[in-house]
Amino acid sequence: MSNLELGFLSFPILLLMVFLRAPIGLAMLLCGFAGWYFAMGGNPNVLLNKLKSETYTQFSSYSLSIIPMFLLMGQFATLSGMSSALFKAAESFLGHRRGGVAMASVGACAGFGAICGSSLATAATMSKVALPELRRYGYSGGFSTATLAAGGTLGILIPPSVILVIYAILTEQNIAKLFLAAFIPGIMAALGYMLTISIYVRLYPKSAGTRPAQPMSERWAALAGCWPVLLIFGLVVGGIYLGWFTPTEGSAIGAAGTGLVALLSGSLNWAVFRDSLFGTARTTAMIFFIVLGASFYNSFLALSGVPQFMADWVLTQGFSPWLVLSVILIFYLIFGCLMDSLSMILLTVPIFFPVISAMDFGMSPEHLAIWFGILVLIVVEVGLITPPVGMNLFIINAMDRETPMTETYKAVLFFVGSDIVRVIILVMFPAITLFLLPA
Amino acid sequence: QDVTLRLHQFLPPQANVPKLVLDVWADNVEEDSGGRIKVERYPSMQLGGKPPELMDQAIDGVADIVWTVVGYTPGRFPSTEVFELPFMMTNARAASRAYWEMFEKHMKDTEFKDVHILGTWVHGPGLIHANKEIRTPADMEGLKIRGGSRLANALLEKMGATPVGMPVPAVPEGLSKGVIDGTTIPWEVTAALKIPELVDNHTEFSGNALYVLTFVLAMNKDRYESLPDDLKKVIDDNSGLEFSVFAGGTQADSDGPAREAAAARGNNIVTLTEEETAEWRAVSQPIYDEWVAEMNERGIDGQALIDEARMLIDKYTE
Amino acid sequence: MHQAVHLLARTTAIIGGLVLVGLVILTTVSTAGREIGIGEVNGSYEILEAGVAFAIFSFFPICQLHGAHATVDIFTSQLPKRINRAIIAFWEVVLTAALILISWRLYEGMQRYIGNGETTFFLQFPVWWGYAFSFAACVVTCLVAVYCAVMRVRECLSGRALLPTA
Numbered sequence: 001m002s003n004l005e006l007g008f009l010s011f012p013i014l015l016l017m018v019f020l021r022a023p024i025g026l027a028m029l030l031c032g033f034a035g036w037y038f039a040m041g042g043n044p045n046v047l048l049n050k051l052k053s054e055t056y057t058q059f060s061s062y063s064l065s066i067i068p069m070f071l072l073m074g075q076f077a078t079l080s081g082m083s084s085a086l087f088k089a090a091e092s093f094l095g096h097r098r099g100g101v102a103m104a105s106v107g108a109c110a111g112f113g114a115i116c117g118s119s120l121a122t123a124a125t126m127s128k129v130a131l132p133e134l135r136r137y138g139y140s141g142g143f144s145t146a147t148l149a150a151g152g153t154l155g156i157l158i159p160p161s162v163i164l165v166i167y168a169i170l171t172e173q174n175i176a177k178l179f180l181a182a183f184i185p186g187i188m189a190a191l192g193y194m195l196t197i198s199i200y201v202r203l204y205p206k207s208a209g210t211r212p213a214q215p216m217s218e219r220w221a222a223l224a225g226c227w228p229v230l231l232i233f234g235l236v237v238g239g240i241y242l243g244w245f246t247p248t249e250g251s252a253i254g255a256a257g258t259g260l261v262a263l264l265s266g267s268l269n270w271a272v273f274r275d276s277l278f279g280t281a282r283t284t285a286m287i288f289f290i291v292l293g294a295s296f297y298n299s300f301l302a303l304s305g306v307p308q309f310m311a312d313w314v315l316t317q318g319f320s321p322w323l324v325l326s327v328i329l330i331f332y333l334i335f336g337c338l339m340d341s342l343s344m345i346l347l348t349v350p351i352f353f354p355v356i357s358a359m360d361f362g363m364s365p366e367h368l369a370i371w372f373g374i375l376v377l378i379v380v381e382v383g384l385i386t387p388p389v390g391m392n393l394f395i396i397n398a399m400d401r402e403t404p405m406t407e408t409y410k411a412v413l414f415f416v417g418s419d420i421v422r423v424i425i426l427v428m429f430p431a432i433t434l435f436l437l438p439a
Numbered sequence: 440q441d442v443t444l445r446l447h448q449f450l451p452p453q454a455n456v457p458k459l460v461l462d463v464w465a466d467n468v469e470e471d472s473g474g475r476i477k478v479e480r481y482p483s484m485q486l487g488g489k490p491p492e493l494m495d496q497a498i499d500g501v502a503d504i505v506w507t508v509v510g511y512t513p514g515r516f517p518s519t520e521v522f523e524l525p526f527m528m529t530n531a532r533a534a535s536r537a538y539w540e541m542f543e544k545h546m547k548d549t550e551f552k553d554v555h556i557l558g559t560w561v562h563g564p565g566l567i568h569a570n571k572e573i574r575t576p577a578d579m580e581g582l583k584i585r586g587g588s589r590l591a592n593a594l595l596e597k598m599g600a601t602p603v604g605m606p607v608p609a610v611p612e613g614l615s616k617g618v619i620d621g622t623t624i625p626w627e628v629t630a631a632l633k634i635p636e637l638v639d640n641h642t643e644f645s646g647n648a649l650y651v652l653t654f655v656l657a658m659n660k661d662r663y664e665s666l667p668d669d670l671k672k673v674i675d676d677n678s679g680l681e682f683s684v685f686a687g688g689t690q691a692d693s694d695g696p697a698r699e700a701a702a703a704r705g706n707n708i709v710t711l712t713e714e715e716t717a718e719w720r721a722v723s724q725p726i727y728d729e730w731v732a733e734m735n736e737r738g739i740d741g742q743a744l745i746d747e748a749r750m751l752i753d754k755y756t757e
Numbered sequence: 758m759h760q761a762v763h764l765l766a767r768t769t770a771i772i773g774g775l776v777l778v779g780l781v782i783l784t785t786v787s788t789a790g791r792e793i794g795i796g797e798v799n800g801s802y803e804i805l806e807a808g809v810a811f812a813i814f815s816f817f818p819i820c821q822l823h824g825a826h827a828t829v830d831i832f833t834s835q836l837p838k839r840i841n842r843a844i845i846a847f848w849e850v851v852l853t854a855a856l857i858l859i860s861w862r863l864y865e866g867m868q869r870y871i872g873n874g875e876t877t878f879f880l881q882f883p884v885w886w887g888y889a890f891s892f893a894a895c896v897v898t899c900l901v902a903v904y905c906a907v908m909r910v911r912e913c914l915s916g917r918a919l920l921p922t923a
């Protein structure tokens with residue numbers, strides 16, 4: 001069997017293992033092992049030798065060290081009460097409107113997303129703060145959980161973002177520019193979700209209660225309580241972009257800053273600190289096991305020649321670039337119903353990126369890479385809230401056992417709809433994504 | 440075809456060395472073998488790992504052939520550093536020829552005994568690119584400079600500059616944001632990195648070059664031994680002294696157009712006179728003494744290597 | 758036994774976490790030092806790379822213990838509980854085998870770097886030091902993984918839940 005055939009054969013086998021509940025990192029690792037083994041004519045030595053340095057090399061990476069640091073930052077931010085301060089501020093401004101508490105939850109998620117690099121952490125953290133409030137003011141179960149699941153995706157859309165870091169490394173793009181490009185689409189997402197909420201409460205008036213308005217003085221006081229978030233976001237993302245420091249340094253400064261705020265707020269005792277280390281540890285190990293599996297599998301795919309073959313094939317067919325892009329994005333939407341975003345990015349970007357970068361969309365290679373990255377980021381994030389497998393849906397569901405999953409599924413489709421509209425707008429007008437970038 | 444060889448390296452395919460040296464080598468091998476050898480080219484570390492692991496990948500057979508910077512694995516191939524000493528090399532062809540000769544004599548069966556080396560070369564003269572005019576070692580005081588090698592970093596320290604470690608692709612961003620004030624690289628690389636657009640001052644030296652890096656093209660030993668004799672001959676005919684000189688020369692030839700491009704932008708290219716260069720050489724002298732001492736600790740006669748390299752480089756410099 | 762493994766996994770995660778916090782502080786100090794003009798901590802990125810590898814390796818035991826690896830269970834969740842337990846036990850055993858393989862190869866990698874004298878670029882400390890710390894964490898990972906595999910198999914045989922699931 002040729003290496004190319006081996007490469008193509010590995011896809012169904014990988015999917016089969018994943019759907020049989022193999023840990024995704026393990027499934028990729030095993031496919032990589034088997035691929036290298038058979039490609040070397042059944043000689044295990046190359047594989048065993050490759051393994052001598054592959055794990056350590058992947059884990060001792062300067063750029064990837066951003067990930068545990070941003071995760072730690074998110075943990076500290078939760079501890080220091082930043083999440084509740086954000087919610088309180090958003091609620092005081094928006095809470096009295098119809099659907100206002102839900103809108104406030106989205107706003108607070110956007111704010112928390114600005115200091116947290118992970119969607120799951122954002123969804124989990126903000127649920128803790130916002131779910132009880134939503135229920136208190138008579139918001140229906142499914143509407144509340146769906147709002148928070150969707151709001152959680154802002155954790156990755158609004159920089160800093162773990163997924164963008166991975167994308168930047170895979171495609172050798174500038175992390176700071178990707179962060180900058182994600183900014184407007186991230187704000188659009190938050191506004192889109194708020195609009196969705198106002199439509200939803202008009203369609204289902206019983207799904208939301210009301211809350212009295214607060215005096216302006218209290219609103220400003222609540223907003224003033226958010227200053228650490230603003231300061232840290234400004235320092236980290238601004239500093240990375242202005243070039244005061246590298247993204248890795250920025251993540252360290254962010255973690256140190258939130259840690260310091262947590263310490264000063266008096267909420268950082270040993271038990272809490274320990275739990276935040278455990279939270280960071282579990283997610284970090286989970287991510288890096290997938291990273292390891294993907295790197296092994298991707299090196300085998302490169303060896304097999306599949307990405308090159310796909311790119312050549314698509315080019316010789318003479319498809320329009322826009323058609324190819326649309327097919328890829330739809331593929332992500334469908335697979336997003338089944339798989340988690342990180343695994344999808346690691347698995348597919350090495351195959352799709354060469355295809356896309358070989359096509360002419362009338363923009364520079366760098367702009368194309370950034371624009372495509374943001375589009376992919378958004379569609380895989382939609383995957384977090386598309387039924388049946390949506391990580392954010394699961395997280396929220398685990399935190400609110402009273403609401404049946406089916407109700408969450410129903411309500412979340414409105415938010416998925418808003419996401420799809422946004423993707424279409426961003427595909428049609430690349431300038432929106434590229435607006436903040438230097439020419 | 441009968442044999443497929445995987446060539447792995449760290450640069451994108453359109454960079455000078457892959458395009459002008461490695462592809463040429465691979466095409467020649469394919470053609471001379473009458474199509475019986477196919478060289479599969481894997482740029483940009485596609486087969487996994489980081490650049491420092493390339494040498495081990497060749498030893499282990501993860502790749503059949505690798506192109507790598509010897510200095511990426513400090514401490515493992517110390518003898519090659521003799522060519523990286525400050526103001527050692529004159530031009531890339533002469534130094535690459537001397538390097539191959541000394542490789543065969545001193546390194547083939549010792550430091551490089553685990554791989555089959557196909558070529559040894561150095562790039563064109565390394566020089567300083569900075570955001571201010573540099574004429575004397577004192578001008579370097581307090582600047583943050585990316586150094587190209589272990590010895591280049593040592594030299595920067597001697598001049599009171601702060602050597603900053605960053606991979607080559609990070610240099611443009613580092614310069615544009617002031618994380619570094621300058622960098623030491625040969626002209627050839629400056630075009631791809633857009634260095635002339637980021638800094639206005641370039642300092643060249645007269646006579647010998649400030650520094651260079653040493654490269655090897657290395658093949659898995661068992662893979663080479665397993666080839667039938669006629670294919671071995673194809674590899675042999677395309678490798679060795681002549682190829683090394685071609686590789687070093689070709690890489691250095693790319694310096695000229697890149698330098699012209701910087702000049703055309705109106706950048707300030709300072710070429711130091713012999714007298715001015717002498718001051719720099721004086722500052723670099725302690726590096727020689729330290730290096731000889733280090734080599735002696737490893738049981739290598741460093742002074743003898745220096746003398747021989749000098750003699751050979753002078754001999755081959757027209 | 759259960760208590761001892763939990764303690765081991767948690768302690769290892771805390772040590773790794775403290776190293777991570779240490780790296781956060783080191784990197785912050787180094788960056789601040791450069792910005793205010795007193796200079797970076799020399800070679801801090803080499804310490805960061807070696808340290809973060811150790812931290813990540815030490816995070817594996819607790820991830821293992823909590824079954825926190827990412828999976829897709831939409832299809833298998835339709836199956837009866839018994840079969841699900843068997844599937845989970847099966848992958849846990851395979852995962853453990855893979856982690857033992859990884860650790861063994863990491864050990865061989867360490868041996869190679871002890872043998873060849875390679876150092877880092879700036880601080881010029883031997884590369885194998887980083888491997889050694891990471892290998893120590895790997896040993897803990899293997900112990901915890903073997904324990905988890907045994908427990909998952911017992912869960913499968915007895916039909917009772919013995920370990921937490923994420």
Ligand code: NA
Nearest residue numbers: 113116155160
């Ligand atoms: Na974020």
Ligand code: NA
Nearest residue numbers: 336337383389
């Ligand atoms: Na989904």
